[in-house]
Amino acid sequence: MNTAATVAGGKTDAGVIDTIARKELVELLRDSRFWWTGGIILLLMLIALFLGWRQMQRVDGEHAAARAVTYQQWLDQGDKNPHQAAHFGQYAFKPVSPLAFVDPGIDQFVGSTVWVEAHKQNEFNFRPARDATSLQRFGELTMAFVLQILAPLVIVLLGFSAFTGERERGTLRQLLSIGVKPTQLLVGKGLAIIAAVGALLLPVALLGFIALGFVDDQHADAKNLYLRSTWLILGYAIYLTGFIALALGVSAASSSSRKALIGLLAFWVVNGFIAPRAMTDLARIVSPTPTKVEFQNGLNEARKATFGHDETHPAFAAFRDEVFKKYNVTRIEDLPVSFRGLTLRKDDENGYRIYDEHYGALWAIYARQERIRAIAGFAFPLAALRPFSMGLAGTDTFHQNRFATAAELYRRQIQTAMSEDLIQHHKNGDNNYVSNRRLWEQIPALEHKIPEARTAIAEQGLNLGILSAWMFGAIAFAVTATRRLRPL
Amino acid sequence: MLQASELTKAYNGVVALNKLNLTVNSGEIFCLLGANGAGKTTTINLFLNFVTPTAGRALVNGIDVSAEPLEVKRHIAYIPETVMLYPSLSGLENLNYFTTLALGHKRPEHELLKLLAEAGLAKEAAFKRVSGYSKGMRQKVGIAIAMAKNAKALLLDEPTSGLDPQAANEFSKLLDRLKADGVAILMATHDLFLAKQVGTRVGIMQRGILVSTMTTDDLGHADLERIYLDIASCTDAGGAPPRTGEAEQRTEQLPSAMQGAVAGQKEAR
Numbered sequence: 001m002n003t004a005a006t007v008a009g010g011k012t013d014a015g016v017i018d019t020i021a022r023k024e025l026v027e028l029l030r031d032s033r034f035w036w037t038g039g040i041i042l043l044l045m046l047i048a049l050f051l052g053w054r055q056m057q058r059v060d061g062e063h064a065a066a067r068a069v070t071y072q073q074w075l076d077q078g079d080k081n082p083h084q085a086a087h088f089g090q091y092a093f094k095p096v097s098p099l100a101f102v103d104p105g106i107d108q109f110v111g112s113t114v115w116v117e118a119h120k121q122n123e124f125n126f127r128p129a130r131d132a133t134s135l136q137r138f139g140e141l142t143m144a145f146v147l148q149i150l151a152p153l154v155i156v157l158l159g160f161s162a163f164t165g166e167r168e169r170g171t172l173r174q175l176l177s178i179g180v181k182p183t184q185l186l187v188g189k190g191l192a193i194i195a196a197v198g199a200l201l202l203p204v205a206l207l208g209f210i211a212l213g214f215v216d217d218q219h220a221d222a223k224n225l226y227l228r229s230t231w232l233i234l235g236y237a238i239y240l241t242g243f244i245a246l247a248l249g250v251s252a253a254s255s256s257s258r259k260a261l262i263g264l265l266a267f268w269v270v271n272g273f274i275a276p277r278a279m280t281d282l283a284r285i286v287s288p289t290p291t292k293v294e295f296q297n298g299l300n301e302a303r304k305a306t307f308g309h310d311e312t313h314p315a316f317a318a319f320r321d322e323v324f325k326k327y328n329v330t331r332i333e334d335l336p337v338s339f340r341g342l343t344l345r346k347d348d349e350n351g352y353r354i355y356d357e358h359y360g361a362l363w364a365i366y367a368r369q370e371r372i373r374a375i376a377g378f379a380f381p382l383a384a385l386r387p388f389s390m391g392l393a394g395t396d397t398f399h400q401n402r403f404a405t406a407a408e409l410y411r412r413q414i415q416t417a418m419s420e421d422l423i424q425h426h427k428n429g430d431n432n433y434v435s436n437r438r439l440w441e442q443i444p445a446l447e448h449k450i451p452e453a454r455t456a457i458a459e460q461g462l463n464l465g466i467l468s469a470w471m472f473g474a475i476a477f478a479v480t481a482t483r484r485l486r487p488l
Numbered sequence: 489m490l491q492a493s494e495l496t497k498a499y500n501g502v503v504a505l506n507k508l509n510l511t512v513n514s515g516e517i518f519c520l521l522g523a524n525g526a527g528k529t530t531t532i533n534l535f536l537n538f539v540t541p542t543a544g545r546a547l548v549n550g551i552d553v554s555a556e557p558l559e560v561k562r563h564i565a566y567i568p569e570t571v572m573l574y575p576s577l578s579g580l581e582n583l584n585y586f587t588t589l590a591l592g593h594k595r596p597e598h599e600l601l602k603l604l605a606e607a608g609l610a611k612e613a614a615f616k617r618v619s620g621y622s623k624g625m626r627q628k629v630g631i632a633i634a635m636a637k638n639a640k641a642l643l644l645d646e647p648t649s650g651l652d653p654q655a656a657n658e659f660s661k662l663l664d665r666l667k668a669d670g671v672a673i674l675m676a677t678h679d680l681f682l683a684k685q686v687g688t689r690v691g692i693m694q695r696g697i698l699v700s701t702m703t704t705d706d707l708g709h710a711d712l713e714r715i716y717l718d719i720a721s722c723t724d725a726g727g728a729p730p731r732t733g734e735a736e737q738r739t740e741q742l743p744s745a746m747q748g749a750v751a752g753q754k755e756a757r
């Protein structure tokens with residue numbers, strides 16, 4: 001439809017739509033219900049913004065302090081054998097994403113700290129949800145919650161009677177009798193609701209942008225954050241626009257305001273509360289994850305093929321023979337390099353392959369589950385918006401795994417450095433070899449940058465596509481329902 | 489200007505309007521009389537394209553209503569039995585809204601106030617929200633909306649329902665003015681007095697059939713009332729509405745005087 005097209009009577013679509021939108025907005029602004037609901041939503045968003053910001057700053061501050069302490073402890077561990085130093089280890093703290101104040105995502109549930117030590121790739125610890133009171137199990141007030149759950153409710157309340165109200169009042173007859181096209185009504189009413197919802201959300205979005213300016217850019221540069229924020233806003237705009245179209249479409253298709261409200265509330269409940277849980281259960285059934293015990297048992301079983309510190313292990317003997325052959329010796333004492341260093345390096349390398357395989361398989365299951373959940377987004381958009389929002393905020397499984405990978409690489413960097421030091425400097429048979437701070441200082445503190453915005457966007461391409469498809473579907477439904485609109 | 493040709497509307501096989509043939513010329517007021525369910529409002533709705541005809545055509549200024557509904561709406565204005573407006577807007581704002589939508593441009597406020605005054609709404613009331621209006625006041629805004637459009641044809645569905653006698657009288661004068669300006673007016677009404685007072689011609693409908701058409705000049709008010717009541721009494725005894733194909737048969741149950749009128753209508757076809 002060409003919005004600038006001239007129609008009968010010298011009227012333009014744009015002019016008619018503008019008139020309708022302005023009138024709708026005036027009506028809305030004169031309706032005390034709008035001010036009440038809008039005021040409450042605005043207040044909740046400001047509270048969520050403040051609480052989210054404060055929580056993010058607190059956790060980030062704690063992590064920064066702990067990160068400094070744990071690295072200082074590493075440096076100050078004193079003279080010792082490098083392999084003992086590898087066992088001494090360090091804590092690695094996942095940096096808090098500056099956009100976590102919008103959507104804290106899975107951070108609460110998966111932990112943010114991992115113990116980096118010799119031989120083992122550890123699980124994350126210190127999950128805030130574990131320390132939460134029972135009241136917090138009901139969920140926290142976050143910007144994401146307000147935008148994902150409460151904002152659609154406001155749209156439902158603003159839009160359910162858009163057409164049924166006109167029909168029930170009798171004004172629809174009046175409008176259609178003067179040649180107003182139903183689609184013009186749809187666009188005009190849609191624009192009015194967009195303007196009203198935008199008036200509520202824009203100040204908060206602006207505050208959020210301003211707040212980002214105060215973020216310590218240690219983990220992400222400003223360009224990355226602003227780009228992520230822009231895409232985040234785009235995702236929410238698609239979601240809320242779809243809801244506006246849906247509300248108007250249902251109103252146009254319903255025979256009464258009551259039926260429209262019931263239908264829309266039912267959708268809101270299923271979208272916000274039932275579908276996400278049902279899809280999570282379905283994903284678990286289709287692509288089950290092993291329990292923690294099963295996973296650990298699998299890892300332990302696989303690790304039995306490696307020798308660790310067990311000199312009676314057949315693999316140990318095989319490796320020793322291989323080393324002897326390489327250096328053309330028959331005794332460890334005759335080796336020009338540290339045999340202990342070589343075995344530690346070899347054992348680590350064997351372990352890396354096993355960890356990569358097992359964690360890779362586990363993460364592949366998580367990714368498959370997320371794709372299954374996302375499919376529901378074609379009908380219930382929150383299933384696609386939620387991972388999109390967490391992804392852009394940097395608080396989803398992808399970002400968690402990126403940090404887990406970075407922490408594991410850091411662990412391997414320590415292992416390799418310690419083993420190499422042994423290989424180069426340890427004399428076979430010398431049980432008192434120690435290294436010192438100079439070696440520890442060769443290991444820099446773990447600095448993890450949040451991935452570039454384009455990486456996160458690419459990762460969320462499927463969810464964005466599903467979300468967009470849903471929005472266009474909702475618009476198509478609204479247009480179809482409105483074209484069938486009859487005044488009687 | 490307004491023309492119905494074999495215009496028929498049936499709902500689920502029940503005929504609401506049966507082969508209506510009717511012409512309302514410019515400068516003419518045609519009043520449709522009949523009991524509830526006689527087909528008056530269906531006729532209006534067909535001209536407005538609110539419902540689609542089962543058969544036949546409704547033409548406005550020679551344009552088929554079903555084929556070019558938007559083009560047709562340039563030429564017509566409509567006042568329903570109860571003019572419904574937006575309660576949170578004032579009468580002036582409502583008029584401004586509907587006028588802007590109808591014409592595609594805003595008319596100056598003084599012009600709108602003049603139209604409201606001509607429709608009989610006091611100036612101070614024009615600025616008050618419609619939520620506080622009586623039915624009669626809303627009706628006056630509806631009249632102003634119709635006048636603002638300067639339409640060639642006016643469709644009125646029980647327009648004086650709820651108006652006080654003074655307002656109804658002013659409305660009659662307004663219709664006279666519009667008639668003099670060459671507007672073709674089709675008015676569905678129960679008000680025999682109004683029909684006799686302002687109508688050029690009167691048609692009496694019974695169960696979807698225009699059973700009688702007469703010019704008001706030839707008719708006294710008492711005659712009109714007698715004919716109308718004869719038809720109404722026949723309607724009351726008629727039972728269920730006719731199904732498709734039954735309607736013409738039913739007309740034979742009418743009093744003999746009315747059968748002549750029907751025959752006249754058939755001849756006209």
